[in-house]
Amino acid sequence: MIQVAHIVKSYESTKALQDISFDVVQGQLFGLIGPDGAGKTTLFRILTTLLLPDEGQARVGEWDIRKDYKKIRKQVGYMPGRFSLYQDLTVEENLSFFATIFGTTIRESYHLIKDIYVQIEPFKDRRAGALSGGMKQKLALCCALVHSPQVLFLDEPTTGVDPVSRKEFWDMLKNLKRAGITILVSTPFMDEASRCEQIALLQKGKVLAIDTPKGIRKSFSKPLWSVNSNTDMYQLLQDLNRYDRTASAFTFGESVHYTDRQEEGISEALRQYLAQQGHREVRIQPLEASIEDRFMELMSREDEP
Amino acid sequence: MKKFLAFVNKEIHHIFRDKRTLLLLFCMPIVLVILFGFAITTEIQDAKIVILDKSNDPATREIKNKILSSGYFKLKRVLTSERALEQAFQEGDTKLAIVFEENFYQHLEKHNMATVQVIADATEPNTASTLTNYISAILRDYQQTRQVTGVMPLQIQTETRMLYNPRLEGAYYFVPGVITVILLLVSAMMTSVTIAREKEFGNMEILLVSPLHPIAIILGKAIPYVSIALINALTVLYIGYAIFDMPLTGNLGLLLLECLLFISTSLSLGILISTVTDTQQTALLASMLGLMMPSVLLSGFIFPIESMPTVLQWISNIIPSKWFIIISKDIMLKGAGMATIWQETLILAGTTVLLILASVAKFKIRLE
Numbered sequence: 293m294i295q296v297a298h299i300v301k302s303y304e305s306t307k308a309l310q311d312i313s314f315d316v317v318q319g320q321l322f323g324l325i326g327p328d329g330a331g332k333t334t335l336f337r338i339l340t341t342l343l344l345p346d347e348g349q350a351r352v353g354e355w356d357i358r359k360d361y362k363k364i365r366k367q368v369g370y371m372p373g374r375f376s377l378y379q380d381l382t383v384e385e386n387l388s389f390f391a392t393i394f395g396t397t398i399r400e401s402y403h404l405i406k407d408i409y410v411q412i413e414p415f416k417d418r419r420a421g422a423l424s425g426g427m428k429q430k431l432a433l434c435c436a437l438v439h440s441p442q443v444l445f446l447d448e449p450t451t452g453v454d455p456v457s458r459k460e461f462w463d464m465l466k467n468l469k470r471a472g473i474t475i476l477v478s479t480p481f482m483d484e485a486s487r488c489e490q491i492a493l494l495q496k497g498k499v500l501a502i503d504t505p506k507g508i509r510k511s512f513s514k515p516l517w518s519v520n521s522n523t524d525m526y527q528l529l530q531d532l533n534r535y536d537r538t539a540s541a542f543t544f545g546e547s548v549h550y551t552d553r554q555e556e557g558i559s560e561a562l563r564q565y566l567a568q569q570g571h572r573e574v575r576i577q578p579l580e581a582s583i584e585d586r587f588m589e590l591m592s593r594e595d596e597p
Numbered sequence: 598m599k600k601f602l603a604f605v606n607k608e609i610h611h612i613f614r615d616k617r618t619l620l621l622l623f624c625m626p627i628v629l630v631i632l633f634g635f636a637i638t639t640e641i642q643d644a645k646i647v648i649l650d651k652s653n654d655p656a657t658r659e660i661k662n663k664i665l666s667s668g669y670f671k672l673k674r675v676l677t678s679e680r681a682l683e684q685a686f687q688e689g690d691t692k693l694a695i696v697f698e699e700n701f702y703q704h705l706e707k708h709n710m711a712t713v714q715v716i717a718d719a720t721e722p723n724t725a726s727t728l729t730n731y732i733s734a735i736l737r738d739y740q741q742t743r744q745v746t747g748v749m750p751l752q753i754q755t756e757t758r759m760l761y762n763p764r765l766e767g768a769y770y771f772v773p774g775v776i777t778v779i780l781l782l783v784s785a786m787m788t789s790v791t792i793a794r795e796k797e798f799g800n801m802e803i804l805l806v807s808p809l810h811p812i813a814i815i816l817g818k819a820i821p822y823v824s825i826a827l828i829n830a831l832t833v834l835y836i837g838y839a840i841f842d843m844p845l846t847g848n849l850g851l852l853l854l855e856c857l858l859f860i861s862t863s864l865s866l867g868i869l870i871s872t873v874t875d876t877q878q879t880a881l882l883a884s885m886l887g888l889m890m891p892s893v894l895l896s897g898f899i900f901p902i903e904s905m906p907t908v909l910q911w912i913s914n915i916i917p918s919k920w921f922i923i924i925s926k927d928i929m930l931k932g933a934g935m936a937t938i939w940q941e942t943l944i945l946a947g948t949t950v951l952l953i954l955a956s957v958a959k960f961k962i963r964l965e
Contacts, residue, residue, distance in 0.1 A: 337964060342963050342964045343963060361962070365805070366808045374799045375799075376798065377803075380610070380615065385610065389603055389607050392600055393807050393809050
């Protein structure tokens with residue numbers, strides 16, 4: 293449904309996208325995962341025909357993003373990263389405005405937006421600017437959906453949204469997927485990545501990996517350990533970074549995720565080393581790698597010459 | 598078409614929701630016209646005058662008394678020679694000079710005719726014309742009292758000379774000028790600012806990714822302002838007529854049509870500005886510096902074009918406001934018809950077409 297081939301885009305001196313390629317099949321929920329500045333928004337703008345790539349080809353549906361931009365604009369729903377509805381119009385006015393400019397009505401596409409719209413309907417006479425972050429995103433999603441698009445582009449839909457609303461939002465996307473809509477969604481939150489069917493890890497304008505969330509986790513190359521001690525995290529991380537067997541060490545919330553250069557006797561040797569450094573109550577447990585672990589691994593590999 | 602109407606409707610919502618802008622849009626014309634009107638036509642008191650009396654006889658003394666006791670004038674000094682006149686005006690605060698000819702009283706007695714020369718500083722044309730009118734009235738009054746007591750009807754001729762601005766243009770200048778500035782403000786500035794607003798708030802991003810044609814977006818933004826501009830023009834005309842007795846000698850329909858033409862010119866200017874600016878701030882600055890300033894300073898609204906340096910006169914030709922001021926003045930004050938103003942109309946129409954073509958060429962169907 294979406295084909296991206298060797299897309300390159302530069303802004304003056306910075307290379308926003310460097311040779312990006314991936315395919316999204318019909319009805320898939322595809323996630324673009326990466327930190328701020330990875331090039332997610334640029335990629336969205338190219339696919340929604342708002343920007344032209346310097347090089348490469350891309351198609352949305354059967355249409356070329358350069359030649360058939362008018363057709364694409366009729367068929368896709370786009371929700372930019374920044375809240376882009378009219379703050380001084382009410383919820384209902386916003387929705388019916390977008391319905392009308394796409395040549396439809398709220399009633400006609402009600403079946404599609406119903407699940408989401410019922411949640412904001414109590415506030416339909418409130419101005420969009422006065423809604424909470426989560427409500428705004430739900431309204432924006434309704435507006436992007438109101439013309440039953442074949443493809444939905446959601447640029448960081450959960451940024452600035454509370455955890456509960458974030459969860460609800462992803463549940464909604466799952467329902468939309470059931471309706472057969474192809475969804476391309478971006479997020480900087482790794483924990484959300486696992487809710488996609490297929491993800492692309494993006495960093496500094498490059499694709500680090502494309503796989504299912506499970507595949508990404510499985511491709512983590514070494515056994516991973518979670519390390520804790522009674523001393524503060526910073527001290528622990530410093531000591532681990534000085535340890536000659538350390539392959540990688542990153543803080544993850546309450547513990548340090550650690551990999552070793554050797555294959556055998558890892559936890560015993562590490563425990564001994566940390567005890568020497570004065571750490572008490574050391575806990576070392578094997579751990580299944582998360583998407584973020586894999587992302588960090590890929591990133592540090594990129595950084596090496 | 599339905600989409601387009603929805604867009605216009607949305608725009609009207611924007612305008613009416615924003616109370617401050619709304620107030621500005623409808624009150625500004627009223628405030629401006631009243632401000633300009635009164636600033637230009639206020640009654641004058643204690644205007645400093647100089648007198649050169651070459652006769653100093655009973656008649657001139659009586660006239661002098663009448664003038665100085667009227668309350669409008671204050672004697673700055675009495676001059677003794679013609680040469681001192683120029684000097685007195687150069688000092689700046691002298692508004693008027695009165696020169697009685699030699700043997701005034703004898704002339705009056707013998708020929709029933711004598712001459713007073715009234716010289717006014719017409720750098721402020723309205724002040725000058727008001728003051729000379731006062732003097733003429735006082736002299737007429739004197740003649741009448743003489744007629745009652747005297748034997749023969751006698752005449753005093755007033756020779757009025759307007760210095761620095763001999764044609765005394767500007768008396769009603771402000772109404773066409775204010776209309777021009779307001780139409781420009783509402784059409785060009787507001788349009789460019791509201792289009793820039795769509796870009797600034799990211800609305801343009803989703804509007805572009807929709808079946809709406811970009812031209813429809815722009816036109817949809819412009820149309821509500823056309824109606825507001827027209828309402829404003831009518832308001833200013835009405836105030837000019839009701840409060841300042843401005844004559845409307847020409848055809849109102851023709852005038853409104855020309856207003857519509859100038860609104861289109863302004864709109865296309867605003868659209869052109871909006872294609873090159875991305876934020877409301879820059880759009881506002883660009884319209885202020887690029888449109889308002891030249892329109893106020895170089896269009897003949899405040900400063901007569903004839904008295905500008907040649908280079909500025911030349912530049913003034915590319916300012917649409919200049920042509921509209923000429924058109925509206927001709928219609929309002931001289932009662933001119935299409936036969937007189939077709940050239941200016943053609944220039945405005947041509948400019949509009951050019952500007953629209955330029956905006957279409959510059960308009961971006963994408964974000965960059």
